[in-house]
Amino acid sequence: MPFAITIVPIMPLRAEPSHRSEMVSQALFGECVETEPLTNEGWIKVRMQYDGYEGWVTAAHLETITLEEFNAPFTHIANQWAARLSVNEQPMYIPYGCMLKLDNNVWGNITVKPESGIEAYKQPRSPRTAWHTIANSFLNTGYLWGGKSVFGIDCSGFTQSVYKILGIPLLRDAYQQATQGELVSLIQEAKGGDLAFFDNEAGKITHVGIMLNDQQIIHSSGKVRIDPIDHQGIVNADTGLRAHNLRLIRRLF
Template structure:
């Protein structure tokens, strides 16, 4: 079995072995993965963080040892907190964005296999998921980030990627898709009983979960729809004042914290 680590700011994970194929997700710098199989110039990988799988270009694969992968899996790695920062190698630097992983960070350097890279930016060094204020501060960094199907970065993100990143940076790992995330947390039965940090889920006419957003105070919701934005939530769903209509139908509200 082969293992790897993302050594670029982000790498697209595709549904099929083609550069034209749908991007199902992205892996971020410092994120480890297992190579499930190989086909031509493509590797099918499974992320160590959330178990999500997809195809990556073999040229974007950086191998790591079995020992390193196992160590990575058992350790807790800080995340980049600056919107954009750099990890510095001997002869080059790698741009990294908020949410990227800093493997085995010791305050000045990260370690990949037996090589060390310097990092001097801000990072999450403690678990913050019991601190609502910190969670909301992290979420606010993503405001106005453009919507991108399968995206997980400040320069392109989808609804479940946004929620996963915010909670992940604060130390709580959620699954990748909204339909998987809804299994987490405790049910909140009424909109007027919501608290900041709760997650609201929305369904289509077939009852399938298709959207998720993060609750704020005063029944406001932050979510990725065209961009990461703030709208109003009531018992029907998300109301867009700019469109003067509802954009998403409410299905369930869950409390993670």
């Protein structure tokens, strides 16, 4: 299967090969995918290298790369909300958290040159002390179904993005993330950085956030926000109404 890399700041992944189809996720600049054959309408079905998520994308958003380039490690990260680089000498701004493979600055037929807001990536030695600053970088980002960036993000996209910068892989959707890590038995035992999961009336896990401590959570609900939490679930800090019913808490570091 051929390999490709995302060459636009944010690439929508859609459920079907149509711009009107549901956006199920996104790929940020520099994320790699495995590709299936191109359709006559210019769409390609892809599988994300990072989490295995699948969707349809526009072929113009990708550049074909080699297996060696596909498997190369991340070397740099965008550390500003809108970091600047050039692609074939044309300016481009990419969102905070983009992780890049820039060993030789060449991806297929394009040349990428960092300009500002991009630094060498070093996995934090202590996730327990680093996660809070990373999570706070997303505060007040608007909720966007399928979103994964500071310009719009959903609940599991938020948790995955924070953990990715920490160097800890998470799956894409909340119900998938709920299978990872170790179970925390009581909310009183929760630590900052633990993941809290919430279910609907049918018992399906539909929401996830990151515990700040055993009484507060940061999560994407309307926007990335901080709310109180107890053994029953989240209480909206603005309205005082209960917003999500707590199902379980898991710890990955």
